[in-house]
Amino acid sequence: MLQLRDLPTPEILAKFADRYPDADVTAISGFLYMLRVATDLSLALDTCLSKHDLLQGRWWVLILLMREESVTSTPSILAEKLGVTRATMTGLLDGLEQNSLVTRVFAKEDRRSVKIQLTSAGQAKLDVVMPDYYRRLKQCMQALDEEKRMQLQQLLGLINKGIPALI
Amino acid sequence: MLQLRDLPTPEILAKFADRYPDADVTAISGFLYMLRVATDLSLALDTCLSKHDLLQGRWWVLILLMREESVTSTPSILAEKLGVTRATMTGLLDGLEQNSLVTRVFAKEDRRSVKIQLTSAGQAKLDVVMPDYYRRLKQCMQALDEEKRMQLQQLLGLINKGIPALI
DNA sequence: TTGACATAGTTAGCTGCCTAACTATAATGC
DNA sequence: GCATTATAGTTAGGCAGCTAACTATGTCAA
Secondary structure: OOOOOOOOOHHHHHHHHHHOOOOOHHHHHHHHHHHHHHHHHHHHHHHHHHOOOOOHHHHHHHHHHHHOOOOEEOHHHHHHHHOOOHHHHHHHHHHHHHOOOEEEEEOOOOOOOEEEEEOHHHHHHHHHHHHHHHHHHHHHOOOOOHHHHHHHHHHHHHHHHHHHHHO | OOOOOOOOOHHHHHHHHHHOOOOOHHHHHHHHHHHHHHHHHHHHHHHHHHOOOOOHHHHHHHHHHHHOOOOEEOHHHHHHHHOOOHHHHHHHHHHHHHOOOEEEEEOOOOOOOEEEEEOHHHHHHHHHHHHHHHHHHHHHOOOOOHHHHHHHHHHHHHHHHHHHHHO
16 A cells, blocks of 8 residues: 555635546545554554564464464464465465474375464564564554444544445 | 454353453453455455556555645655555556556666656546545444544544553 | 765565365265 | 366565665865
8 A cells, every 4th residue: 555645625625526536535634644653654564564574464374373263273264264366375475484483294184274263472573573563552542432433433434335346 | 464254252252351361351342343344345346446456556556646736756755645555556556557557767866866757648547546445434434423524534533642661 | 086885776575365286085966 | 087177375576655875067175
């Protein structure tokens, strides 16, 4: 996702709206600001994780594994939950396995499949990263009280419903 | 930005909050939902632009040029406004120039510099893309009245102020 | 004036994502 | 029972972003 540093000023929006009658200036500025803030959040998350030698992709895999009672899953399921292709997941798991954070265990019941298991080193990594991440995130969202957080959820839900119209 | 398909359920959040006391569940779910919706918006935008043979990077360059009275800028300035490196901008401009949507004009006053100018073909491309984009975006944000859009701006502003705490 | 530094743009090579094609195994239907 | 089809995982190669190093030009101060 690109990080548009230079959001349009009201003057620029007015100029574009003049040429393109369908322009809805408050819709545009809300949309762009949303993309901008989310991109900055994602980059900040990358920075936070990089202090622990992790990137978002691998970190999410560890979290997805920890969510499971058995701390175990399969590449296909992980790929689907993370919204990446299975090819991408192969690469993520290669990296995690090299760092001994997960292990590949060949399944007996379906010999096409592989079980991916979080190792104790992987759990230990999460036990360092997650408290740091949660502490920072708490601070980041500090300015929003519970009412505002509910408002945010509601607004995001409305936008989310509108996404198909954009495609 | 990754597209986490599988947001944590309240049960999972509770489980993680149990192990990690700093977890602030409403902060976490708001943060993740925000990233998720923004990612989906960005992907939808990609889909919309790809119908016009464009990707976000090149499209933004055209828009940044159109914003200027002279429809002209320089690679460095464009790179800064788009939040990419100058190396990346070189590639974006190579592509746009090959499609004759922009031209490189060598500057007389500073022989290190190059002027990038939107061509009439580039303007014509925008005159097709922008109405389509604006029409779709208007529909996407239809469910938010002006009051909700102001709320959204305010909430995004609060989150934006918190981002430094995340780094 | 000239040596050191700064700036504009490009190139080369890395990364993480993608799609498409492949192997191996399982499931299904004639 | 066996050919077809589906599924799991991997590999190969492409693309858009990145950093680092490079060339050329401009600026500034000793």
